[in-house]
Amino acid sequence: MSARDAVAAAAAPEQAAERGEGAGEGGPPFPVPLRLGDLHASLADPLLDAMTFLNEATTRYPQAVSFAPGRPYEGFFEPADVHHYLDTYLDHLAARGAGRDAVRTTLFQYGPTKGVIADLVARTLANDEGLTVPPEALVLTVGAQEGMLLTLRALCAGPEDVLLVSSPCYVGVTGAARLLDLTTVPVPEGPAGGPDPATVRAAARAVRAGGRRPRALYVVPDFANPSGTSMPVPARSRLLDAAAEEGLLVVEDNPYGFFAREAGERPTLKALDRRRQVVHLGSFAKTCFPGARLGYVVADQEVAGPGGRRTLLADELARLKSMTTVNTPALSQAVIGGMLLRHDCRLREANAPAAAHYAANMTVLLGELERHFPPPERRRLGISWNEPEGGFFAVLTVPFAADEAAMERCARDHGVLWTPMAPFYPAGGGERRLRLSISSVTKRQIVDGVASLARFVRAEAG
Amino acid sequence: MSARDAVAAAAAPEQAAERGEGAGEGGPPFPVPLRLGDLHASLADPLLDAMTFLNEATTRYPQAVSFAPGRPYEGFFEPADVHHYLDTYLDHLAARGAGRDAVRTTLFQYGPTKGVIADLVARTLANDEGLTVPPEALVLTVGAQEGMLLTLRALCAGPEDVLLVSSPCYVGVTGAARLLDLTTVPVPEGPAGGPDPATVRAAARAVRAGGRRPRALYVVPDFANPSGTSMPVPARSRLLDAAAEEGLLVVEDNPYGFFAREAGERPTLKALDRRRQVVHLGSFAKTCFPGARLGYVVADQEVAGPGGRRTLLADELARLKSMTTVNTPALSQAVIGGMLLRHDCRLREANAPAAAHYAANMTVLLGELERHFPPPERRRLGISWNEPEGGFFAVLTVPFAADEAAMERCARDHGVLWTPMAPFYPAGGGERRLRLSISSVTKRQIVDGVASLARFVRAEAG
Numbered sequence: 001m002s003a004r005d006a007v008a009a010a011a012a013p014e015q016a017a018e019r020g021e022g023a024g025e026g027g028p029p030f031p032v033p034l035r036l037g038d039l040h041a042s043l044a045d046p047l048l049d050a051m052t053f054l055n056e057a058t059t060r061y062p063q064a065v066s067f068a069p070g071r072p073y074e075g076f077f078e079p080a081d082v083h084h085y086l087d088t089y090l091d092h093l094a095a096r097g098a099g100r101d102a103v104r105t106t107l108f109q110y111g112p113t114k115g116v117i118a119d120l121v122a123r124t125l126a127n128d129e130g131l132t133v134p135p136e137a138l139v140l141t142v143g144a145q146e147g148m149l150l151t152l153r154a155l156c157a158g159p160e161d162v163l164l165v166s167s168p169c170y171v172g173v174t175g176a177a178r179l180l181d182l183t184t185v186p187v188p189e190g191p192a193g194g195p196d197p198a199t200v201r202a203a204a205r206a207v208r209a210g211g212r213r214p215r216a217l218y219v220v221p222d223f224a225n226p227s228g229t230s231m232p233v234p235a236r237s238r239l240l241d242a243a244a245e246e247g248l249l250v251v252e253d254n255p256y257g258f259f260a261r262e263a264g265e266r267p268t269l270k271a272l273d274r275r276r277q278v279v280h281l282g283s284f285a286k287t288c289f290p291g292a293r294l295g296y297v298v299a300d301q302e303v304a305g306p307g308g309r310r311t312l313l314a315d316e317l318a319r320l321k322s323m324t325t326v327n328t329p330a331l332s333q334a335v336i337g338g339m340l341l342r343h344d345c346r347l348r349e350a351n352a353p354a355a356a357h358y359a360a361n362m363t364v365l366l367g368e369l370e371r372h373f374p375p376p377e378r379r380r381l382g383i384s385w386n387e388p389e390g391g392f393f394a395v396l397t398v399p400f401a402a403d404e405a406a407m408e409r410c411a412r413d414h415g416v417l418w419t420p421m422a423p424f425y426p427a428g429g430g431e432r433r434l435r436l437s438i439s440s441v442t443k444r445q446i447v448d449g450v451a452s453l454a455r456f457v458r459a460e461a462g
Numbered sequence: 463m464s465a466r467d468a469v470a471a472a473a474a475p476e477q478a479a480e481r482g483e484g485a486g487e488g489g490p491p492f493p494v495p496l497r498l499g500d501l502h503a504s505l506a507d508p509l510l511d512a513m514t515f516l517n518e519a520t521t522r523y524p525q526a527v528s529f530a531p532g533r534p535y536e537g538f539f540e541p542a543d544v545h546h547y548l549d550t551y552l553d554h555l556a557a558r559g560a561g562r563d564a565v566r567t568t569l570f571q572y573g574p575t576k577g578v579i580a581d582l583v584a585r586t587l588a589n590d591e592g593l594t595v596p597p598e599a600l601v602l603t604v605g606a607q608e609g610m611l612l613t614l615r616a617l618c619a620g621p622e623d624v625l626l627v628s629s630p631c632y633v634g635v636t637g638a639a640r641l642l643d644l645t646t647v648p649v650p651e652g653p654a655g656g657p658d659p660a661t662v663r664a665a666a667r668a669v670r671a672g673g674r675r676p677r678a679l680y681v682v683p684d685f686a687n688p689s690g691t692s693m694p695v696p697a698r699s700r701l702l703d704a705a706a707e708e709g710l711l712v713v714e715d716n717p718y719g720f721f722a723r724e725a726g727e728r729p730t731l732k733a734l735d736r737r738r739q740v741v742h743l744g745s746f747a748k749t750c751f752p753g754a755r756l757g758y759v760v761a762d763q764e765v766a767g768p769g770g771r772r773t774l775l776a777d778e779l780a781r782l783k784s785m786t787t788v789n790t791p792a793l794s795q796a797v798i799g800g801m802l803l804r805h806d807c808r809l810r811e812a813n814a815p816a817a818a819h820y821a822a823n824m825t826v827l828l829g830e831l832e833r834h835f836p837p838p839e840r841r842r843l844g845i846s847w848n849e850p851e852g853g854f855f856a857v858l859t860v861p862f863a864a865d866e867a868a869m870e871r872c873a874r875d876h877g878v879l880w881t882p883m884a885p886f887y888p889a890g891g892g893e894r895r896l897r898l899s900i901s902s903v904t905k906r907q908i909v910d911g912v913a914s915l916a917r918f919v920r921a922e923a924g
Contacts, residue, residue: 031709032738033764036771039778040619044768048781074563077570079552082793083545090541101536108539110752142604142787149786153641157502175785179615180642247493276494290572291792302495305506309498316501319510323637324611324786325604329794330753331544 042178047171050423053404057411065449066417067436070225070392072286073357074440085338092341111330113318115140117337121296123345125282129257131271137300139317140328144253144283144295149176149324150317151251151279151297155215156182162207164217166195168424170225170253173218186426187217194221194231197242204246216249216279221269223256223391226424226435230389233265236272244277249301253281258351260390261359276301279313284336287347292332358392361438361446365394368450381461392439395421400460402434414456416449504640509633512885515866519873527911528879529898532687532854534748535819536902547800554803573792575780577602579799583758585807593733599762601779602790606715606745606757611638611786612779613713613741613759617677618644624669626679628657630886632687632715635680648888649679656683656693659704666708678711678741683731685718685853688886688897692851695727698734706739711763715743720813722852723821738763741775749809750801754794820854823900823908827856830912843923854901857883862922864896876918878911
């Protein structure tokens with residue numbers, strides 16, 4: 001039974017008579033049905049409707065080639081491995097001296113709010129990112145999304161506190177801000193990728209001039225979702241300097257960092273951080289196992305409390321976490337902990353085959369776009385695209401509104417799904433852009449999908 | 463290295479020189495350290511400090527008999543079982559026609575926001591509670607805590623919306639409200655257990671008279687945390703009538719329902735609900751496996767949106783969930799799903815040994831209190847306690863302040879830990895009450911612990 005059917009069944013006359021009967025004198029009538037307008041305003045946000053539409057469209061066109069979802073490729077995953085990973089972690093606990101009862105407690109019970117595998121994650125960050133952080137500065141979270149929610153909640157004390165976000169922006173951030181009734185101010189990505197330092201400064205000053213506090217800047221330095229763009233290395237230090245001058249923390253989100261198309265140093269903002277100004281959000285969803293829903297926050301900022309009490313921001317995030325999910329499933333932590341141990345706490349190496357897969361897919365996508373839209377025709381039609389250095393996403397600019405209606409026509413008539421970009425721009429924009437994801441398609445699907453997409457674009461443009 | 467050591471290391475002079483250097487003209491100096499007062503106000507809430515103190519005290523006195531934590535008994539759990547449960551669920555998917563790839567996708571990938579085992583949970587609710595709800599009315603959550611957060615966020619649109627809570631109240635609810643800047647209004651538990659209908663009506667009217675909207679009433683009808691009290695069956699229907707007359711939804715939390723000391727019908731409020739006025743929060747933490755962190759919400763209320771769109775409240779909760787944790791770990795759902803399948807979706811039967819264990823422990827606790835404080839002495843000292851019909855908790859009233867300092871003295875000098883009740887009273891109260899939990903102690907520990915506790919109480923009272 002679908003949700004709609006369930007609702008219809010619920011509204012059957014004999015049941016309706018049973019409801020609303022309690023309305024008595026003095027009080028308002030019992031509210032049946034609830035009105036959406038009486039619920040929290042985030043539920044009426046067009047952003048949520050856009051996401052709902054996309055999910056439904058994916059379900060409605062199961063045969064379409066889907067450039068829409070940003071989910072990882074499954075080919076390297078085997079369910080039986082979960083058993084091995086779990087056992088590896090439990091054996092590791094035993095080898096470190098935990099008795100039978102202590103092993104059982106770690107897996108079975110409520111655990112510490114900050115998590116149980118911070119030591120393994122810290123070791124992995126040191127190996128993979130050259131990032132030296134004490135395990136105490138880490139909080140394990142239910143995906144990076146919970147880390148984001150906790151970070152925004154901690155930093156933004158009230159409506160006068162503003163989060164700057166690089167624009168176009170990942171919907172999870174604007175969504176979390178919406179849930180908490182926080183204001184976000186978009187900072188456009190510059191031509192080089194990432195927010196321009198001068199623009200960040202101007203945005204922070206404008207916020208202050210309006211009587212509010214700019215608290216932090218959210219940015220994805222590598223292969224951003226949705227734009228696919230990356231920040232050049234020198235721009236990273238400049239951005240940190242600009243943020244520090246404006247008293248801003250930087251919230252760095254790094255889900256795609258391993259998936260570069262070409263070798264080369266791409267230091268995270270946190271690795272460049274000399275002021276403890278960066279809060280770093282990480283995720284094992286793209287590099288290990290989405291179904292474990294495991295992420296983490298590196299928050300090594302000191303917090304001065306009353307009576308000279310000093311904590312780390314990670315401790316404060318954990319205190320908030322006790323009010324969102326209490327703690328992150330020990331089961332998820334044990335399985336990911338086992339994966340880390342199996343790979344000697346070196347996920348970059350372990351992800352080399354996946355990185356090669358995504359890189360090859362991106363190269364096929366860009367090559368096929370090139371083939372179907374050679375330069376003269378491209379200019380004539382007003383079509384362009386970016387050439388991401390890695391990650392899951394590229395952006396195509398077209399000479400017509402790439403909105404939900406267009407996406408539906410493309411799916412119905414040409415069997416291809418993609419994601420409209422406009423919902424990713426908090427202050428408007430992106431109306432003629434669409435996002436193409438290469439993460440969960442085969443090369444054959446990319447070849448066929450771009451051919452169909454080209455027919456659609458020509459039909460719409462012509 | 464402890465959190466405090468990490469902070470001390472962080473404050474070493476050579477590193478301190480590196481920080482704060484970015485303060486430039488125009489902007490405020492980079493905030494090092496962050497000030498707790500600049501972060502969200504929930505972080506300065508005494509409630510959080512109380513919880514932190516309790517956790518630390520438990521760590522400081524590892525040898526003490528601990529009547530403090532409400533965690534379940536571990537004796538019935540075996541880590542190897544996790545493998546069997548996981549395989550059971552994956553076999554179940556295959557038996558229902560899922561191919562190898564589909565099974566992998568269900569376990570490995572991001573999944574539907576509402577979850578993947580709603581059908582099994584619905585079947586279990588029908589078997590165990592006589593509760594018939596369509597799977598579409600369910601959302602799987604990361605513990606009941608996330609369900610609480612989502613429910614409060616959906617129902618309370620802004621600061622004018624108020625949540626009534628039975629008092630003393632579970633800290634997870636007042637904490638979630640604090641995180642969202644929502645107002646809670648305590649409704650004292652009546653002498654029969656649970657909030658009195660007349661008091662609920664009066665509280666709702668007072669809120670409305672103050673220009674605000676009372677939206678819902680939070681209540682734990684069976685063996686409440688922290689008070690241990692239960693609502694008599696006739697009082698349940700009267701409470702639903704009173705709530706309906708005042709236009710209130712009822713948020714029912716039911717973590718301990720299976721753990722009655724004596725057989726008998728104890729219908730949940732949701733099972734008595736004829737108006738779809740009850741949102742029901744459930745958890746597998748006490749009945750299956752805390753480390754999976756799996757809970758659920760039954761929210762079958764209709765929601766009327768623009769353009770005649772009808773959804774269920776569960777759909778709206780799922781939309782909010784996409785902004786808190788995206789979805790509940792498929793891994794946790796698969797393992798709990800396997801447990802449900804192994805027990806033929808009948809957890810009440812499966813929990814019979816655990817229920818017997820808790821019931822016997824509670825009986826020992828009450829018997830030992832009786833033995834150490836016979837009626838004449840009890841009256842002379844001004845000591846009393848309640849006699850819970852089940853669950854994990856009983857409350858002892860003493861003739862002195864049962865605060866953190868007293869708890870520390872009791873732990874240090876008498877080797878017994880317990881929980882001060884005052885932090886559970888949102889509007890003050892409970893200063894001379896302490897909570898005793900029997901869930902994770904042995905009978906021997908209860909006997910020894912009550913003897914030591916009696917010495918402490920006499921020393922303090924005398």
